[in-house]
Amino acid sequence: MARRKRKEDAPDWVAPDFDEVGYMRKEIEGARAAVATIAWAVIGALVAFGLYSVLPVLAFFAGIAVGFGMYFVFPLIGIKTESFKRRDWIGHGITYFFSWLAFWIILLNPPFSDHTDPTIQAISISPYHAGYTGDLACLPTTIGSATLGPGNNSLYVLFRASDNVGLSNVSVQVAPQGQMPYLVKPTPVTGPNQCVGHRLESYLGGTYNATFPVTASAYDITIVAVDTSGRQAAIGFQILTP
Numbered sequence: 001m002a003r004r005k006r007k008e009d010a011p012d013w014v015a016p017d018f019d020e021v022g023y024m025r026k027e028i029e030g031a032r033a034a035v036a037t038i039a040w041a042v043i044g045a046l047v048a049f050g051l052y053s054v055l056p057v058l059a060f061f062a063g064i065a066v067g068f069g070m071y072f073v074f075p076l077i078g079i080k081t082e083s084f085k086r087r088d089w090i091g092h093g094i095t096y097f098f099s100w101l102a103f104w105i106i107l108l109n110p111p112f113s114d115h116t117d118p119t120i121q122a123i124s125i126s127p128y129h130a131g132y133t134g135d136l137a138c139l140p141t142t143i144g145s146a147t148l149g150p151g152n153n154s155l156y157v158l159f160r161a162s163d164n165v166g167l168s169n170v171s172v173q174v175a176p177q178g179q180m181p182y183l184v185k186p187t188p189v190t191g192p193n194q195c196v197g198h199r200l201e202s203y204l205g206g207t208y209n210a211t212f213p214v215t216a217s218a219y220d221i222t223i224v225a226v227d228t229s230g231r232q233a234a235i236g237f238q239i240l241t242p
Helices: 020-052 056-068 070-076 086-107
Strands: 119-128 154-162 167-176 182-184 207-213 218-227 232-240
Touching: 020 056, 020 070, 020 086, 056 070, 056 086, 070 086, 119 218, 119 232, 154 167, 154 218, 167 207, 182 207
Parallel strands: none
Antiparallel strands: 119 154, 154 207, 167 182, 167 218, 218 232
8 A cells, every 4th residue: 555645855956046136137138238229220220311312122121130140249348249049039029120110200201301292282273364253163184175254264273282380382384386485483271162063162271273375276274292301293285275
């Protein structure tokens, strides 16, 4: 018959002594590495920002490549990485990636930089004469033809131009067929909308109009918007006045 184990028998396994000093040192090195990782992410963001204007794809991969430099840089700045395990490096790598991405996105947007072109939209054409306050035809540029009624002797080009920061210049180049082209300075438009079918609405912000006399049967129109960073957008179309 098997002998019953007595409660007084000593256990076969004994817990090892806890190395409190070694544990604290490892935690301190981990905290220092975390701070250094975020600082290194700033350097990676600056590298990516500098290369973005050359090639955006190159900037992305360069920023990631800088992250691998932590393995070599940490020992140089006094961070002891001998005790780091794979999970530690993976954790610092994830911290670097998201920190780098956040810093890079911040640098790519105002007020640090502007990589977005202005927009030109909602272009329409209306026959017009001085002092007219009634409904405007507001024909889309896809029609390309504006028929002048009695008393109309001008064309009224209505459009919107906007930018994520601000516009420094908006111009309209008018090139009459067989004549010298010239520039028209557009005027901001506010208040109630004059377009037929939209009289209960108000003009949206960034709405402009450019008015010029009809002296030819065809016009090539180019609208140019330039933002405060020098980036620009241009849209061209043709108007026929049969």
